[in-house]
Amino acid sequence: GENVEQHPSTLSVQEGDSAVIKCTYSDSASNYFPWYKQELGKRPQLIIDIRSNVGEKKDQRIAVTLNKTAKHFSLHITETQPEDSAVYFCAASTRGGSEKLVFGKGTKLTVNP
């Protein structure tokens, strides 16, 4: 079945720096790759997503890149702020469709003021 690896598991940056989180997936049929932000005790929130027919997508300070050949995708956060501190999860769709996502184990991002 599909497997999603996420790195690093923890990431600490200074306010204003950039943060990059990387994920790899195993199923070449995957075609939808969302990213979620989850604050402690809260629900996961979809922050950006990308489909396999696109190589890059940007929304203000966040961007996602996708390399289908290498089966990896990355989240980039620029000009980080303390409120960006949270756990970030990548996910990939499966052959079952985008209703059935496989999630990475998460990256705990800490932005130090």
Added chain:
Amino acid sequence: NAGVMQNPRHLVRRRGQEARLRCSPMKGHSHVYWYRQLPEEGLKFMVYLQKENIIDESGMPKERFSAEFPKEGPSILRIQQVVRGDSAAYFCASSPPGGVPLSFFGPGTRLTVL
């Protein structure tokens, strides 16, 4: 338009009891998805339902777990004879037909089995 609602938010059960988790989708959403999150883990797919139909339950354990989404009322995830390993956060999400499936998660139900 209220978001996805889940209740209860916290549920404590003793081993062997039943747990019933409810999910009310957003207005106009007829698709519901249940995911489970163990402590410090990502979410894992359990089941995908449409009104009165189970579309995909491949992520749900065969024993003790069941789900339904009736024509009227919320979707229910039922866990019978709970064990300590069932302790987790259970999230549901909803979408309209043709919408992005996991755009909106509910606040979750945190189940603790004593």
